[in-house]
Amino acid sequence: xxxxxxxxxxxxxxxxxxxxxxxxxxxxxxxxxxxxxxxxxxxxxxxxxxxxxxxxxxxxxxxxxxxxxxxxxxxxxxxxxxxxxxxxxxxxxxxxxxxxxxxxxxxxxxxxxxxxxxxxxxxxxxxxxxxxxxxxxxxxxxxxxxxxxxxxxxxxxxxxxxxxxxxxxxxxxxxxxxxxxxxxxxxxxxxxxxxxxxxxxxxx
Amino acid sequence: xxxxxxxxxxxxxxxxxxxxxxxxxxxxxxxxxxxxxxxxxxxxxxxxxxxxxxxxxxxxxxxxxxxxxxxxxxxxxxxxxxxxxxxxxxxxxxxxxxxxxxxxxxxxxxxxxxxxxxxxxxxxxxxxxxxxxxxxxxxxxxxxxxxxxxxxxxxxxxxxxxxxxxxxxxxxxxxxxxxxxxxxxxxxxxxxxxxxxxxxxxxxxxxxxxxxxxxx
Numbered sequence: 088x089x090x091x092x093x094x095x096x097x098x099x100x101x102x103x104x105x106x107x108x109x110x111x112x113x114x115x116x117x118x119x120x121x122x123x124x125x126x127x128x129x130x131x132x133x134x135x136x137x138x139x140x141x142x143x144x145x146x147x148x149x150x151x152x153x154x155x156x157x158x159x160x161x162x163x164x165x166x167x168x169x170x171x172x173x174x175x176x177x178x179x180x181x182x183x184x185x186x187x188x189x190x191x192x193x194x195x196x197x198x199x200x201x202x203x204x205x206x207x208x209x210x211x212x213x214x215x216x217x218x219x220x221x222x223x224x225x226x227x228x229x230x231x232x233x234x235x236x237x238x239x240x241x242x243x244x245x246x247x248x249x250x251x252x253x254x255x256x257x258x259x260x261x262x263x264x265x266x267x268x269x270x271x272x273x274x275x276x277x278x279x280x281x282x283x284x285x286x287x288x289x290x291x
Numbered sequence: 292x293x294x295x296x297x298x299x300x301x302x303x304x305x306x307x308x309x310x311x312x313x314x315x316x317x318x319x320x321x322x323x324x325x326x327x328x329x330x331x332x333x334x335x336x337x338x339x340x341x342x343x344x345x346x347x348x349x350x351x352x353x354x355x356x357x358x359x360x361x362x363x364x365x366x367x368x369x370x371x372x373x374x375x376x377x378x379x380x381x382x383x384x385x386x387x388x389x390x391x392x393x394x395x396x397x398x399x400x401x402x403x404x405x406x407x408x409x410x411x412x413x414x415x416x417x418x419x420x421x422x423x424x425x426x427x428x429x430x431x432x433x434x435x436x437x438x439x440x441x442x443x444x445x446x447x448x449x450x451x452x453x454x455x456x457x458x459x460x461x462x463x464x465x466x467x468x469x470x471x472x473x474x475x476x477x478x479x480x481x482x483x484x485x486x487x488x489x490x491x492x493x494x495x496x497x498x499x500x501x502x503x504x505x506x507x
Contacts, residue, residue: 155366156366
C-alpha cells in the first residue's frame, strides 16, 4: 500500500475544507479526483504532498512528486537548463529519455520565457518524469494543453503506473486512463454543525 | 544543493537578475559620497570604513526580496519543498548563492572603492577581511527575512525593516574594526566571525520553519 489515509481533515488557513477523507492507493493504481471548483481537490493534494501538514509522512510510504497549478519554470533559463536543474535536484540520469518522451527536443535551446503556455506546461510536467518518484500528485495537469499533448501526458501517466508507480490526479478532463478509479471529493464536504457558534468557526 | 546554487547564480547573472544591479548600486553609492561631503581627504578617510560598510549593507538589501519571491511566484518553491532536499538545505543553498552574487563582488569591489575614499593603507587588509567574514551574515540574515516575508506581495520594504536592525551588530563591529586598523582589531574580528558562524549554523533552520508556515 503506497498511501493509506483514514479520516484525514484538511484545512486551508483555518477553514475546514474537507473532512474524514479516507483513501488508499496501491502500486499501479491511478486515482482521479473529481469535484467542482473549490471542493478541495488542491487542498487534499497539497496535504498528501506534505505542504500543509508535517505529520502526513507516516501515511505515505513512498517518494512523492507534486505538480501544482504553477509550472515551476524559470523564464530566463533555456528548456534544457530548466530540466537539468531538476535532474540535479533529484539526482536522476534519465534526462534525455524524458525530453524524448514529452517531445521537447526541438525546444531544447529555447528560453523558457519564449514558450507558449502549453509548451511551458509540458516542460513543467517533464519534472514529474525526472523525479523518479513512485507517487505522482498532479493538480490539473492538462490545463492549456492541446489534445495531442493531453494524450502524451496521459500516456506518460499510464506508463508510469504500469512500471509500478501510482498517481493521484485532479482534473476536469477525461484522461482516458486504464486502471483508474474516480473519487468524488464532494462526499467529504464537512457537514455544518449547527450547534457551534458560526462566529467561532475555525477558531479551534 | 549544488544545483540550486548553480542555478541561482545563473539566474542572477542573466537579464533581470540582481547581480549587476547590486554591484552597480554599491559603486554609485560610494562614488557619490565625495560629491556630497566635499573633497576633504581627511574627512573622507575618517568616514570611509563606515561608508563602505553601509554601502555593502544597502546593496545587499537590494537583492534580498528576490531570494525566495521569484521561486514562490512561479511555483518552484512548492516543487522544491516536496523534493528530497530539506527546506533548511534549500535555505543554505539560497543564502550561499546570494553571498556569491552579492557579498563576494562587494568585498572585491570595496578595495578600489576604498582608494576613492582615501582609506588608510593599513585599513585595506581589515576592510577586505571584515567584509569577507561579515557579508555571509548579511546573506543568511537576509535569507531568513526573505523566508518570513515570502508570501507578501511587495514585501521588500517590510523585509528591509525586519532585516536592517539585525544587521546593526555586524555593521558596528565591521566599521569599527576597519577604522581602528592599527591597534589590534583582532578581537572585533573574532566577534564578527562568531556572529557569522552563529547565523550560518542556526538561521537555516529558522528559515525552514518560516518557509513551511508560508507554504501552507
